[in-house]
Amino acid sequence: MSMATAKPPAVAGTRPDGARPVFNGEKIRADFPILTTLCHGKRLAYLDNAATSQKPRCVIDAVTRYYQSQNANIHRGVYSLSEEATGAYEAGREAARRFLHARDAREIIFVRGTTEAINLVASAYGQRNIAAGDDIILSAMEHHSNIVPWQLLCERTGAHLRVIPMNDRGELCMDAYEKLFGPRTRFVSVVHVSNSLGTVNPVKEIVRIAHSHGVPVMLDGAQAAWHLPINVQELDCDFYAFSGHKTCGPTGIGVLYGKLNFLEKMPPYQGGGDMIASVTFEKTTYADVPHRFEAGTPNIAGVIGLHAALDYLAAVEGPEMLAHERDLLAYAQQRMAEAPGLRIVGTAADKISVISFVLEHVHPHDIGTILDGEGVAVRTGHHCCQPVMDRLAIPATARASLAFYNNQADVDQLVAGLRRVLEVFA
């Protein structure tokens, strides 16, 4: 294995010199009730964090508390309960602003998740700014949710997709990227961290190059948001999206960040209540940003849960957590390499803790079933990245994706499970 990260494995939670614990993994694990669940009578090793993260008790409690004692619709009642709910909802917006280091809370739009955020931009921004013959640049490692909305836009407008190629390690070819720009390039949308390969893309450079051609950039931060500190002002991206359920928050809530000057020029995405200033049958005027993009009763409980999740992440995030994740990734890749015939797919120099792999002569689906029997939850399949699988000429992979609440015992259980797979298929 030629992993840049494959340094001698430090014991997770201790300094490289072995001196004193700097990341209290056991205390963190105790925050997640589901981690004590048994699976087929075995300890649960949850290694499908790229699909969705587990929820700490504080998030579960915040959602429960809202429904038990704060539930009311927002932005409409003059009674105090509604005012309280409105306050909690808008406080969530401020929390998301802080989390992304955005300049202004009006740049935060609540959506269902990354998928809806991308659809919103493709639809509302695309409608005014992209026409027949224009080019939209994506990368070879996009999730289907950052491909299909743009394809739909292309079908409606007659625009074309251009694709940044990647090498066999799963790194984008930046020379080729630069050559894709032409006079008709109108938009770039790229994944920050790949969910199938773990690659951390050089997004700051991607934005810089696009801006030098006067082209705006959207970043899909679904996988990045809870692994890396995100600063949208430093990245200078024009749009950024992430999902609550992949950042320790509830399902059905996500965030779209957009620079104010872009959002202000965009038409509404959906029509309904809450997004209007005034309505008559002749003409409707729209509310200001961000409410213009939040038609109907929003996911209030989701925002409140997300707020709790982002506060929780802010408390645990830091150099120690990043070091723990990095050490665990190195440990996992080293231990997995013990399994004969195992090949890791996605070996970028800069990657986070997503480990896609294939085993010679064993289909990923069979790996998944046998690991499940051992209490190990991994994802198998194409991970909503069929073009990645086609590019690498494999039908599917198995994928173990780690979180800060995983530990060496989880990895050891995975490795023991892989041994069982090899026994069955010996």
Place this chain on the structure above:
Amino acid sequence: MSDLRELYQEVILDHAKRPRNFRIMPDADHQADGHNRLCGDKLRVFLKVRDGKVDAVSFHGEGCAISKASASLMTETLAGKTVAEAQDIFERFHALLTSPVEDDGAAESLGKLAVFAGVREFPVRVKCATLAWHTLQAAMAQRPDAPAAAVSTE
């Protein structure tokens, strides 16, 4: 897990490793593609029907152990059967995989195919075990010489 061996029976592993009738049949008069989107399994079933009977059947493609073994055993089972018999076997096979209770009689009547009874304990794998059969149905329904029909188990 105690029933892992129930799922990965020796016969299944053997057919997965050395699938029978695993070849492209250039002169087939019926063929169809089957696709299991969940796991990426893709296979094509080839068929020659003479006088209402399966004269030759083969398959080709990529898949997990369960779908490959199922396709392989399907081709062995079908040789010489009438189209109606094939349909009947599929219906009983499907019932074996999905019925809530074990039915030893049904399993016995299926001969070798009974090795798939363990799949019942793994509901997400039923699609793998039935992919070849759904594809076979599409192939049989296809008019000779039309382009390959396609089915998906999603």
